[in-house]
Amino acid sequence: MKQQSGGTKINVKDLDLxxxxxxxLYKVALDIHEKEVTALIGPSGCGKSTFLRSLNRxxxxxxxxxxxxxxxxxxxxxxxTNDVIKLRTKVGMVFQKPNLFPMSIxxxxxxxxxxxxxxxxxxxxxxxxxxxxxxxxxxxxxDRLKTSALGLSGGQQQRVCIARAIAMKPExxxxxxxxxALDPISTLKVxxxxxxxxxxxxxxxxxxxxxxxxxxxxxxxxxxxxxxxEYDETNNIFSMPKDQRTEDYVTGRFG
Numbered sequence: 001m002k003q004q005s006g007g008t009k010i011n012v013k014d015l016d017l018x019x020x021x022x023x024x025l026y027k028v029a030l031d032i033h034e035k036e037v038t039a040l041i042g043p044s045g046c047g048k049s050t051f052l053r054s055l056n057r058x059x060x061x062x063x064x065x066x067x068x069x070x071x072x073x074x075x076x077x078x079x080x081t082n083d084v085i086k087l088r089t090k091v092g093m094v095f096q097k098p099n100l101f102p103m104s105i106x107x108x109x110x111x112x113x114x115x116x117x118x119x120x121x122x123x124x125x126x127x128x129x130x131x132x133x134x135x136x137x138x139x140x141x142x143d144r145l146k147t148s149a150l151g152l153s154g155g156q157q158q159r160v161c162i163a164r165a166i167a168m169k170p171e172x173x174x175x176x177x178x179x180x181a182l183d184p185i186s187t188l189k190v191x192x193x194x195x196x197x198x199x200x201x202x203x204x205x206x207x208x209x210x211x212x213x214x215x216x217x218x219x220x221x222x223x224x225x226x227x228x229x230e231y232d233e234t235n236n237i238f239s240m241p242k243d244q245r246t247e248d249y250v251t252g253r254f255g
Contacts (some may be wrong), residue, residue, distance in 0.1 A: 004081040006034030006035055006151075008031045008033070009032055009035075009202045010055060010204075011030075011031050012029055012072075014027050014068070014069040014070070015029070015051070015068075016067070016068045017065065017066070017067050018064075018065065019062065019064060022240060023226065025054075025227075027227070027248070028047075028069070028232060030221060032202065032204060032219075033218075034202050035198055035200070035201070035203065036203075037198050037216050037218050038202075038203070038218065038220070039194075039206075039212075039219070040206045040221050041061055041207060041208075042223035042224055043224070043254070046224050047223050049176050050226075052176055052204060052206050053174075053222070054067065054071060055071060055204065056078075056088050057084055057087060057088070058093065058102055071086050073091070074240065086206070089170065090170055090171050091170060092156070092168055092170035092172070093165065094165055094245065095176050097161070098154060098161050098181070099165075100150060102148065103112070103149065104149060105132075105147065105149045106128055106145040108170070109160065109163050109167050111164065112168045114129050131163040131166040131167040134163065134166045134197070134200075135159045135160065135190065135193060140156060154183070155189060157189070166173070171201065172203050173203050173234075174203075175199045175205040175206065177207055179191070179207075191215055191216050194216045198218075212236070213238075214238050215235070218233070219231065220232065220234045220238075222245075222246045229246055230242060230245075237250065
């Protein structure tokens with residue numbers, strides 16, 4: 001059932017990242033392929049989310065962060081561009097907890113396109129419907145678009161967050177533990193959605209859940225103490241890891 005994926009979408013070389021004097025990432029190197037799901041696994045505090053946030057320069061918002069090395073997206077170094085807004089349009093993000101605005105479902109999804117200058121009601125209606133359909137939640141909310149998004153369940157809110165990301169027409173979607181605050185049924189819906197979305201998007205997901213990584217991803221990178229210990233096809237990471245530390249982690253001996 002593997003989708004045909006393309007070439008390298010994101011190429012990371014020699015990435016070091018410091019928070020002040022504390023080094024959080026060490027010489028991270030990784031090729032992430034187009035229209036695949038890449039999972040980042042590892043114990044808490046090992047650098048997964050820090051690395052994820054480097055891919056759309058979210059770490060720029062933190063004082064004292066210093067980054068060396070290269071992150072190329074479509075052969076352009078994202079740390080050499082001045083247009084961070086354009087970068088974050090291309091590289092969308094979904095956070096651990098649903099972070100909807102205190103406004104209607106419709107206005108949440110239309111927010112980004114409006115910020116980009118789209119005023120046409122017809123065009124906004126089309127974007128909102130298409131994005132909610134893309135996030136597999138249209139049928140659940142189509143009759144309540146004008147009601148507060150905060151009245152939805154946690155799982156529904158997270159799918160509206162995904163719709164909000166889709167509305168910006170990104171090419172890459174970063175997900176930072178998108179199901180950790182959700183119940184098992186909502187988690188399954190989001191996982192099904194991720195599997196479906198990779199036809200159109202390159203997805204990078206941080207997860208603590210080994211089973212989730214095994215279920216949704218094509219490739220998996222195992223992080224430990226700010227380094228990538230092993231990166232391979234997901235099946236290989238879970239069934240035939242090359243490094244003892246990877247095996248210890250995926251079999252639950254630590255972490």
